[in-house]
Amino acid sequence: MSLEAKAALQEFRDAVEIELSKFVAEQSTFLNSISSDLAPVAHALSTFLLDSGKRLRPLFAYSGFVSTDAELDVSVTRAIASLELLQACALIHDDLMDGSDTRRGRPSIHRHFESIHVQEQLEGFAPAYGLAAAVLLGDLALVWSNQMLNEARLTSERLSNVSPIYDEMRTELMAGQFLDIHEQARKSTDLERSVKIARYKSGKYTVERPLHIGAVLSQSHSPALLDALSSYGLPLGEAFQYRDDLLGVFGDPSVTGKPVGDDLREGKRTVLIALTDAACTESMRSESKKFFGMPELDAGGISILQEIITVTGAKQKLEAMIERLTQEALQAAESEVIGERAHPLLLELVKITTKRST
Amino acid sequence: MSLEAKAALQEFRDAVEIELSKFVAEQSTFLNSISSDLAPVAHALSTFLLDSGKRLRPLFAYSGFVSTDAELDVSVTRAIASLELLQACALIHDDLMDGSDTRRGRPSIHRHFESIHVQEQLEGFAPAYGLAAAVLLGDLALVWSNQMLNEARLTSERLSNVSPIYDEMRTELMAGQFLDIHEQARKSTDLERSVKIARYKSGKYTVERPLHIGAVLSQSHSPALLDALSSYGLPLGEAFQYRDDLLGVFGDPSVTGKPVGDDLREGKRTVLIALTDAACTESMRSESKKFFGMPELDAGGISILQEIITVTGAKQKLEAMIERLTQEALQAAESEVIGERAHPLLLELVKITTKRST
Numbered sequence: 199m200s201l202e203a204k205a206a207l208q209e210f211r212d213a214v215e216i217e218l219s220k221f222v223a224e225q226s227t228f229l230n231s232i233s234s235d236l237a238p239v240a241h242a243l244s245t246f247l248l249d250s251g252k253r254l255r256p257l258f259a260y261s262g263f264v265s266t267d268a269e270l271d272v273s274v275t276r277a278i279a280s281l282e283l284l285q286a287c288a289l290i291h292d293d294l295m296d297g298s299d300t301r302r303g304r305p306s307i308h309r310h311f312e313s314i315h316v317q318e319q320l321e322g323f324a325p326a327y328g329l330a331a332a333v334l335l336g337d338l339a340l341v342w343s344n345q346m347l348n349e350a351r352l353t354s355e356r357l358s359n360v361s362p363i364y365d366e367m368r369t370e371l372m373a374g375q376f377l378d379i380h381e382q383a384r385k386s387t388d389l390e391r392s393v394k395i396a397r398y399k400s401g402k403y404t405v406e407r408p409l410h411i412g413a414v415l416s417q418s419h420s421p422a423l424l425d426a427l428s429s430y431g432l433p434l435g436e437a438f439q440y441r442d443d444l445l446g447v448f449g450d451p452s453v454t455g456k457p458v459g460d461d462l463r464e465g466k467r468t469v470l471i472a473l474t475d476a477a478c479t480e481s482m483r484s485e486s487k488k489f490f491g492m493p494e495l496d497a498g499g500i501s502i503l504q505e506i507i508t509v510t511g512a513k514q515k516l517e518a519m520i521e522r523l524t525q526e527a528l529q530a531a532e533s534e535v536i537g538e539r540a541h542p543l544l545l546e547l548v549k550i551t552t553k554r555s556t
Numbered sequence: 557m558s559l560e561a562k563a564a565l566q567e568f569r570d571a572v573e574i575e576l577s578k579f580v581a582e583q584s585t586f587l588n589s590i591s592s593d594l595a596p597v598a599h600a601l602s603t604f605l606l607d608s609g610k611r612l613r614p615l616f617a618y619s620g621f622v623s624t625d626a627e628l629d630v631s632v633t634r635a636i637a638s639l640e641l642l643q644a645c646a647l648i649h650d651d652l653m654d655g656s657d658t659r660r661g662r663p664s665i666h667r668h669f670e671s672i673h674v675q676e677q678l679e680g681f682a683p684a685y686g687l688a689a690a691v692l693l694g695d696l697a698l699v700w701s702n703q704m705l706n707e708a709r710l711t712s713e714r715l716s717n718v719s720p721i722y723d724e725m726r727t728e729l730m731a732g733q734f735l736d737i738h739e740q741a742r743k744s745t746d747l748e749r750s751v752k753i754a755r756y757k758s759g760k761y762t763v764e765r766p767l768h769i770g771a772v773l774s775q776s777h778s779p780a781l782l783d784a785l786s787s788y789g790l791p792l793g794e795a796f797q798y799r800d801d802l803l804g805v806f807g808d809p810s811v812t813g814k815p816v817g818d819d820l821r822e823g824k825r826t827v828l829i830a831l832t833d834a835a836c837t838e839s840m841r842s843e844s845k846k847f848f849g850m851p852e853l854d855a856g857g858i859s860i861l862q863e864i865i866t867v868t869g870a871k872q873k874l875e876a877m878i879e880r881l882t883q884e885a886l887q888a889a890e891s892e893v894i895g896e897r898a899h900p901l902l903l904e905l906v907k908i909t910t911k912r913s914t
Binding site for chain 2: 225228229232233235236239287291294295297315320321322326327329330331333334336337338340341342344345348349354357358361362365366368369370372373375376377379380382383384385391394398465491
């Protein structure tokens with residue numbers, strides 16, 4: 199069952215890859231027709247988009263579609279693939295806002311254009327050039343996500359069903375990102391607020407909304423099905439975010455493709471940090487303050503913070519929360535409202551999102 | 557004739573204002589339902605959007621629609637008003653990329669959030685908070701432009717006619733912005749390249765595309781009409797950009813709402829600068845190099861640059877180019893393919909875009 203599900207997900211991932219490649223090739227041709235100076239833009243966006251990525255949001259959307267027992271056609275695949283362009287915008291802008299140097303082991307977009315500026319000995323301030331390029335490439339990816347959806351040749355009924363959910367999801371994404379940035383700028387941690395951010399950034403954006411988008415791309419979706427998918431998607435998305443938070447602190451950089459301790463260096467107020475803060479002794483708190491959110495944080499500081507997070511029991515508590523949320527999602531996946539063919543896909547996706555190391 | 561046209565444009569501008577206010581109020585409610593921490597986001601975007609603005613792109617789209625002799629309904633007004641949200645994204649991100657402190661006499665979005673950070677004594681680095689907020693608010697405005705178009709309740713035929721043009725326009729906008737940034741980073745000016753940037757940034761984005769969007773929102777548009785509108789719009793948009801360039805150097809800051817000499821301080825490689833460079837003596841060039849693109853450029857430096865631009869004849873040449881392009885647009889506006897009711901509107905818009913002081 200699991201092998202079949204894996205193969206089905208892999209097949210869809212390949213189909214997404216093909217549609218994305220075609221779309222980006224067309225767009226690159228269009229950019230080059232405007233000016234050859236846009237070649238680095240087209241190249242950087244293509245590489246960023248096609249290089250890797252788990253394609254999680256498309257896989258959830260696909261599973262949402264399969265939940266309705268409808269037959270897939272290429273217009274649905276295209277519409278779903280457009281989610282990856284939105285995600286590209288989110289990542290490019292996120293790296294810029296966080297000042298992250300790398301993404302999946304390669305330079306982030308702003309750093310890439312900063313390097314171009316230095317190598318080609320351009321005029322002006324290289325980081326400003328990198329910033330501008332990252333703002334515009336993210337915008338372009340956002341524009342293209344919409345264009346790819348528009349050009350998917352969906353029936354007008356399908357398009358008008360999917361648009362409101364797509365639109366709300368994008369507002370929620372930007373709202374979640376702002377709350378995340380704002381949380382980092384506060385003086386104190388708060389578990390409730392951090393949980394809410396995880397719910398918006400991942401529960402909704404990564405899992406629930408894609409599931410719904412997939413479902414409404416079929417004629418045969420029902421409100422009960424959407425509810426069942428939410429019962430599965432919201433806890434799973436939250437668990438996904440917590441796994442991400444743990445990887446951000448304890449992950450192996452050779453596997454995650456991000457420098458070790460990046461979240462600690464950036465001072466991300468994750469649920470993991472809120473749990474740590476709530477269980478800290480005064481001496482741990484003053485020790486933690488010396489390192490958390492410090493741009494020059496080194497390996498020594500990281501291991502001190504890792505130890506505090508571990509000895510307060512926060513790491514273990516978060517693992518337990520992930521386990522509880524995972525069980526909740528697994529149980530919801532069994533709902534009889536969800537078409538039978540989707541069950542193994544949903545179970546496989548639980549594994550992929552919660553047991554991962556990248 | 558001109559008075560009637562003015563009144564018709566004003567009436568449409570008011571209708572756009574009403575639709576924008578309604579839309580932004582709904583979105584603010586949605587943001588507040590997510591978290592009260594989003595109140596500053598909703599407030600800043602509403603203020604930015606509703607505070608002022610010439611609404612040029614909606615006025616061109618309206619005139620494009622009137623060119624088809626069709627009757628206006630509120631769904632068309634809404635679809636057209638969405639252009640202002642796209643423009644809000646462009647301005648917010650533009651100010652961030654250029655490091656501009658003000659927009660229309662008020663703090664730019666990144667500076668506004670930087671001030672909030674300082675006033676509320678938040679943690680971390682205030683400019684980084686301002687940067688992140690500007691990235692996200694621009695993204696949100698871009699997302700909302702699409703949502704407003706989707707929610708306009710256009711017939712599916714109208715929506716599918718307008719989407720491809722809207723999508724291409726947005727890619728052209730981002731492409732034009734990148735070319736502009738890249739041009740600034742080059743070692744040398746080039747008239748041809750600067751003209752191309754003006755054509756993309758303004759000829760197409762500000763005038764031609766909005767005219768086409770308006771036209772295809774009517775059932776009765778023809779390829780000949782779109783061509784006629786291009787013959788009017790492309791030269792006019794170019795002239796608009798050149799007027800902008802002149803105002804950026806010689807404009808009265810109390811009228812433009814931008815600090816004097818901002819374009820010179822930022823080192824913008826406009827057509828005005830390319831013309832100056834081509835006619836410079838060696839001594840003027842070395843003098844110019846001391847000031848052009850210098851962040852600390854003061855009133856003395858500005859007036860030296862203004863003088864060089866004037867004595868090389870570049871200012872006069874650009875005025876002559878504006879005059880020639882304006883005549884071209886005026887003549888194209890008389891085309892009999894364009895519905896009669898639109899003629900006075902198009903003539904009035906020539907005045908508004910080329911004779912302005914802000």
